[in-house]
Amino acid sequence: MLKLENVQSGYGSIVALRGISLEIHQGEIITLIGANGAGKSTTLMTISGVVRCRAGKILLNGEEIQKLDTDSIVKRGICQVPEGRHIFPQLTVRENLDMGAFLRKDRKQIKEDLDYVYSLFPILAERRNQDGGTLSGGEQQMLAMSRALMARPQLLLLDEPSMGLAPLIIKQIFEIIKKVNQENNTTIFLVEQNANQALQIAHRGYVIENGKIALTGSAQSLLQNVDVQKAYLGI
Numbered sequence: 001m002l003k004l005e006n007v008q009s010g011y012g013s014i015v016a017l018r019g020i021s022l023e024i025h026q027g028e029i030i031t032l033i034g035a036n037g038a039g040k041s042t043t044l045m046t047i048s049g050v051v052r053c054r055a056g057k058i059l060l061n062g063e064e065i066q067k068l069d070t071d072s073i074v075k076r077g078i079c080q081v082p083e084g085r086h087i088f089p090q091l092t093v094r095e096n097l098d099m100g101a102f103l104r105k106d107r108k109q110i111k112e113d114l115d116y117v118y119s120l121f122p123i124l125a126e127r128r129n130q131d132g133g134t135l136s137g138g139e140q141q142m143l144a145m146s147r148a149l150m151a152r153p154q155l156l157l158l159d160e161p162s163m164g165l166a167p168l169i170i171k172q173i174f175e176i177i178k179k180v181n182q183e184n185n186t187t188i189f190l191v192e193q194n195a196n197q198a199l200q201i202a203h204r205g206y207v208i209e210n211g212k213i214a215l216t217g218s219a220q221s222l223l224q225n226v227d228v229q230k231a232y233l234g235i
């Protein structure tokens with residue numbers, strides 16, 4: 001579904017991605033793990049067009065998208081939940097969710113999807129009239145994910161959904177990521193520092209080091225890889 005071929009990008013004179021190649025197939029959960037500053041967020045932002053691709057190709061279902069603007073990329077079904085959530089703090093939970101469906105016109109299905117995200121996260125249904133900014137960190141992460149799901153993405157990009165959350169909430173968030181993938185066949189590209197948990201739910205993974213892919217394999221093989229264990233799993 002998504003293919004990166006030798007993608008390079010950066011910020012001014014800083015080169016962050018030094019030729020990234022990877023592939024994500026329909027229905028997979030793929031995780032990208034790596035140390036601070038390795039280029040994980042930049043990879044996601046380059047896919048979604050927030051950071052310009054300077055060289056290489058990004059193909060969505062065989063079509064080049066690396067020159068498109070972010071709006072066109074969202075319209076093609078790629079939706080990103082950025083690091084730090086970025087919900088609308090002054091809008092209610094319900095209004096935040098409505099924003100996610102902003103590009104859609106299929107009212108009946110929008111209502112079904114709203115019920116679906118409320119069933120995934122019942123706390124959001126309870127808090128539907130509360131301002132987003134007054135939610136806890138975990139609830140804001142749930143809202144950010146739900147808002148992205150309201151766009152019915154074919155590819156969901158998640159940037160460190162576990163960041164700053166308590167272990168129990170992290171467990172819940174990962175379970176829901178797996179559920180969304182299984183129930184809707186939504187393809188998920190998950191960037192995580194929490195490599196262990198990410199590899200527990202992913203089908204395959206990539207390890208990024210210093211703007212380059214250092215290793216790839218099935219989630220099981222990465223979990224058992226001694227170098228990965230030492231560098232990213234604290235074993």
Ligand code: ATP
Pocket residue numbers: 011014015016034035036037038039040041042043193
């Ligand atoms: P973290 O887990 O700490 O978020 P990361 O793997 O997501 O790290 P990136 O945020 O993609 O890493 O950063 C890759 C490189 O690009 C780093 O060297 C970083 O300092 C640099 N970088 C990121 N954002 C900017 C920016 N807005 N301006 C300049 N340099 C940046």
